[in-house]
Amino acid sequence: MEAHSRMQNNHNNAPHPTLSVAITGSGGSGVVTAGHMLLQAVAGAGYYGLMARSAGPQIRGGESAAMLRIAPRRVDCLDDSYQLLIALDWLNANRFAEEIPLTGDSVIVCDPAAGEIPPEIATYGARVMEMPLKELAKGIDGGRINMVALGILCDLLGLPQEAMLAVVEQTLARKGEQVVQASQTCVRVGYDSDKPLSLEAHLPAVDAPPPRWNISGNEASGLGAVRGGVRFVAAYPITPASEVLEWLAPNLERLGGSLLQAEDELASINMIIGASFGGVPALTATSGPGLALMMEGLGLAVASETPVVVANVMRGGPSTGIPTKSEQSDLNIALCGFHGDAPHLVLSALDIADCTFTTEWAVRLSESLQATAIVLTDQSLGQARALVDPPRRAPAGSGRRTAPPCDEPYLRYRLTDDGVSPMAIPGTDCDLYTADGLEHNEKGTPSSAAQDHQRQLDKRLRKLAGYDYGGDWARISGSGEHCIVTWGSSAGAAEEAARRLTAAGTGVRVIAIRLISPLPVQAMGEALTGVRRVLVVEQNHGGQLFHYLHSLQLLPADAGLLARPGPLPLRPAEIVARMTEEM
Amino acid sequence: MSSSQTVELKPKDYKSDIKPVWCPGCGHFAVLSAVTKALAHLGLPREEVALVSGIGCSSRIPAYVSVYGFHGIHGRALAAAQGLKAARPDLTVIVAGGDGDGFSIGGNHFIHACRRNMDLTYIVMDNEVYGMTKGQASPTTAPDWAKSKLTPHGPGVPSFNPAAIALASGATFIARGFSGDPNGIARLLVEAIEHPGFSFLQVLSPCTTFRPEQKEWKKVVHPFAEQEPTANPVEAAQRIQADDGMSTGMLYRTLVPVWQPDNVATTQVEALEGGFQV
């Protein structure tokens, strides 16, 4: 378990101080812009950070919330509560009450001119600091409330004012000098204004900040795709996956590839199969409803051994469900949605930066094994933005094994030891063949002979089951007799919960599974060695990973399950509480 | 990718050694013969041609032709073909299938392939029936055809007019052939393959097993009244409305820019990563 020790160092065990702040406001008040600028200023000050956002039900221009967590080291989940809430106004802000938990120590900054604090928020009993946001902005020619708020936040959070002024300059330069000046004045006024209250916690200064990236999970998935070599994408728009496509469309073009907006997901999956048959690594991005439509096509990819990757950004299901909110409920369909015996890869990204690593790895594995891969991320990763360590590169694999020209007799589905057969790319002399979703013999000729079916099924299983996936199958941290097993975006909250429990004296290890299928069963068994209590943590209603692991007989009979559906994020405290019960 | 071929290929060189599963007398044999003739006429290197299909008797055709083939799933041939062409514009991509495959389960892709106008040739072997699943009504079946157990009173709905839909959806080449005249199909195919854009070739291709009465088609097919295709969609629409569905020849041809990404790289992945650095 060399990987085991390497991974352990990824996280420092001591819980570190973090600050969580939320900004809310009605449509047009500039909440999201302010959030992005704050995150950039946080970056400029040398910190790490995470920003999630939430919006009301309106298609356009409704109220929104930006939720940030700032830390001197990387953060992979939102905190249990917020130290600071600044309301640009209160219109419909009650809708965010559940998403933005406050405590008695929290500070609410709001403008008395904006009216009463909504009861759903007032009930938290937080301290209130009234500030004349509107009046302060009005006093400045071209002044805006959100910019004044940024100045206030900057001061309260202990960020250097220069960092914020620089971000204003950067972000607004294209709007002209006047706008920049006005906004910088707002920031200064907010920064210098009298503040009767202050936050309890403070972030330590960072001396030599390491290189960091500012990236969203969906951008990170797009980057992973092109890092893996993807040069063709076909897709149909769907929330919350569209940003993967928006990032890929212009960038694929620059890289000599292309993105085709398909008429539906039935088309997009078959389009990428066609492109990959042509030798060009191909991917599509979608969410649950789209994945459901793609299942027949995915079976074709498996049977014809045409490598393709689906980046599935999960949202609340079933059906149209909760399109804008996160949930980890597509594991079942990803694992079991295929008809027939169809071995394939299912991976999950463990954090925002890991969307790059895992997507690249999926493409590399898919190409090396001529296999179908589904990468599960979700809305909470995809549509959130973070300051992260630059993601590392995935193992390159062997690349697609192609057939040399005139490889006589050319057998497309040759029964090889490792199950991978050289693929002739159209254009290659002599090796003409027909790829087929009908069961076939080695040559590719349709066959319903029992022997051919058995051999091809064996071969397609062998190539996945026999591959050495190395140590990246999971991120394993901590040690002790108690273990949390988790996957995907839940990893962040689970790992933080384990660090807290460990700091409090009970060692807890976490196995965050990246390669869910085929799960390296032996390595999983080893990772669980010495564990007495297991708690499976995931954000869905049915305990999808829990049942899968039971089906593989990997869990002790008394393993616990914390399965909580979306839309609210899993928070470390609820995992700590549940784990404490288990213990 | 260039070919090392120097010898001139004959139609038989484009035939594979796999024996078709088709029933004796099936119209699809004529299409197979026409495809090999057209490819030989054009002298296309075999490795630079891809034949893509869906599912159905007609869709079995790729395995019988000695080029690169892709036998996909029911109704999705056009999608796979467009992905292939977008990624590999250097290939000659031909798509083939049946009326069920193309107009029923794949109907949406047909519409959008027409309007996308990629440089593809689409052959639909229309026998007004689902041959492979043993004789059910297809979108082109007449409303009173009552021979299927699924629709004992006939489908009871007007049949689908492929040429009208193709025209309305933006196809830039529309023609019709008949299996009784493989040389005629081959001639149309040559034109279709050479046409830059989406070429739709409907072939009246009798199903001798489930529509034996289609043996009579040879008596009723006739050339279009006008020998030359029109480039005017209004004129084309009039011809389609006046047509009894049994006319053969070229109906419509026009030049409209094709959709095709240029796939030219101007940067490297590493350069894109710079954009994320703080």
Ligand SMILES: Cc1ncc(C[n+]2csc(CCOP(=O)(O)OP(=O)(O)O)c2C)c(N)n1
């Ligand atoms: C998703 C799906 N639904 C149904 C079928 C069954 N099926 C196979 S071929 C076919 C119809 C074929 O008819 P057509 O495309 O007209 O071709 P023909 O056999 O007449 O040449 C059907 C319904 C299938 N293979 N896949």
Ligand code: SF4
């Ligand atoms: S069933 Fe009809 S379409 Fe199918 S092979 Fe036989 S004759 Fe041809």
